[in-house]
Amino acid sequence: xxxxxxxxxxxxxxxxxxxxxxxxxxxxxxxxxxxxxxxxxxxxxxxxxxxxxxxxxxxxxxxxxxxxxxxxxxxxxxxxxxxxxxxxxxxxxxxxxxxxxxxxxxxxxxxxxxxxxxxxxxxxxxxxxxxxxxxxxxxxxxxxxxxxxxxxxxxxxxxxxxxxxxxxxxxxxxxxxxxxxxxxxxxxxxxxxxxxxxxxxxxxxxxxxxxxxxxxxxxxxxxxxxxxxxxxxxxxxxxxxxxxxxxxxxxxxxxxxxxxxxxxxxxxxxxxxxxxxxxxxxxxxxxxxxxxxxxxxxxxxxxxxxxxxxxxxxxxxxxxxxxxxxxxxxxxxxxxxxxxxxxxxxxxxxxxxxxxxxxxxxxxxxxxxxxxxxxxxxxxxxxxxxxxx
DNA sequence: TGTAGGATAAACACAG
DNA sequence: ACTGTGTTTATCCTAC
Numbered sequence: 093x094x095x096x097x098x099x100x101x102x103x104x105x106x107x108x109x110x111x112x113x114x115x116x117x118x119x120x121x122x123x124x125x126x127x128x129x130x131x132x133x134x135x136x137x138x139x140x141x142x143x144x145x146x147x148x149x150x151x152x153x154x155x156x157x158x159x160x161x162x163x164x165x166x167x168x169x170x171x172x173x174x175x176x177x178x179x180x181x182x183x184x185x186x187x188x189x190x191x192x193x194x195x196x197x198x199x200x201x202x203x204x205x206x207x208x209x210x211x212x213x214x215x216x217x218x219x220x221x222x223x224x225x226x227x228x229x230x231x232x233x234x235x236x237x238x239x240x241x242x243x244x245x246x247x248x249x250x251x252x253x254x255x256x257x258x259x260x261x262x263x264x265x266x267x268x269x270x271x272x273x274x275x276x277x278x279x280x281x282x283x284x285x286x287x288x289x290x291x292x293x294x295x296x297x298x299x300x301x302x303x304x305x306x307x308x309x310x311x312x313x314x315x316x317x318x319x320x321x322x323x324x325x326x327x328x329x330x331x332x333x334x335x336x337x338x339x340x341x342x343x344x345x346x347x348x349x350x351x352x353x354x355x356x357x358x359x360x361x362x363x364x365x366x367x368x369x370x371x372x373x374x375x376x377x378x379x380x381x382x383x384x385x386x387x388x389x390x391x392x393x394x395x396x397x398x399x400x401x402x403x404x405x406x407x408x409x410x411x412x413x414x415x416x417x418x419x420x421x422x423x424x425x426x427x428x429x430x431x432x433x434x435x436x437x438x439x440x441x442x443x444x445x446x447x448x449x450x451x452x453x454x455x456x457x458x459x460x461x462x463x464x465x466x467x468x469x470x471x472x473x474x475x476x477x478x479x480x481x
Numbered sequence: 482t483g484t485a486g487g488a489t490a491a492a493c494a495c496a497g
Numbered sequence: 498a499c500t501g502t503g504t505t506t507a508t509c510c511t512a513c
Binding site: 208210245250251254255 | 487488489490491495496497
């Protein structure tokens with residue numbers, strides 16, 4: 093992933109995507125990190141301080157964007173969290189909200205999301221009930237959750253289509269049965285590459301070194317793409333995201349290790365086990381490894397990029413994907429997915445992995461200045477201090 | 482400095 | 498004819 097580029101929406105002619113907004117309403121994205129969970133934290137203070145000191149929207153950081161856009165736009169399927177804030181939530185929340193001027197918020201909404209188009213597409217598709225969307229709905233989802241694009245320079249839709257076509261993580265599904273009116277096909281995520289996209293999400297680079305508060309109690313069910321995004325709000329180094337994410341999963345989802353993975357079901361972002369795809373950081377971060385190595389030759393090097401958001405297909409592959417359907421994977425595809433997941437799951441003993449990840453991630457969080465509301469932080473701090481001695 | 486990943490633009494074909 | 502969709506190519510930028 094590249095840097096976060098804060099573009100000037102008015103630098104070019106704007107699109108008129110308003111009509112697409114209606115798509116989003118029907119999908120009930122319950123995303124959702126209750127904004128309160130975040131606003132009450134040291135992060136909130138940190139963010140606020142920074143935003144107030146940095147001034148212009150051009151200096152809005154990813155974290156600002158994350159906080160002010162994502163955390164408020166998403167509503168994760170976590171109603172309990174919304175109705176009953178965690179102990180971490182206190183009056184600081186309102187303080188933060190009031191201190192963040194509406195103008196600033198408006199500006200930050202216009203800042204470009206720190207996610208590649210591939211990840212945006214992935215999130216859109218994954219949040220759809222059928223795990224497949226037409227391009228138009230993908231537009232709509234992006235517009236709904238990333239208002240930046242409503243005023244973004246024209247061409248982002250082209251980029252979306254470009255990604256769909258070239259990124260082999262996405263596959264086209266012909267609208268054959270019960271053909272819905274409208275053009276085009278449905279697009280879905282190739283199960284084979286879903287873990288890699290998840291890795292890409294976790295790898296999402298967040299520069300800066302702001303602290304952030306992690307809600308203390310995440311219901312496992314709340315682990316959705318949005319949750320990912322929140323976790324990524326931790327200003328971990330890119331190479332540390334995995335460990336930190338895993339650590340938080342381990343702490344927030346008891347029984348994770350014993351939770352036998354339903355290998356027959358599609359990998360679901362709401363399932364923590366679908367996220368913790370590997371215990372080896374090197375392996376984890378080698379997003380282009382394993383299943384992506386078969387990227388065949390292409391006309392240009394850029395067309396053979398192996399990152400999850402750039403797994404461009406050889407023409408033959410796409411040609412052969414016409415029959416693909418997300419709801420009815422072929423045995424071969426299902427087996428492939430199953431094989432990958434099984435391999436990843438048995439990479440290391442869960443308990444060993446647990447301890448290693450917790451320790452490593454705790455240290456990383458500490459180094460990154462992450463103030464974590466988890467009990468884990470106490471343990472890791474203790475370990476750190478112990479280590480220092 | 483080279484490479485890779487990602488974004489953007491543009492052109493073109495095709496279908497509704 | 499227009500619009501939306503899908504594909505392809507090229508170029509630029511940035512991080513590593």
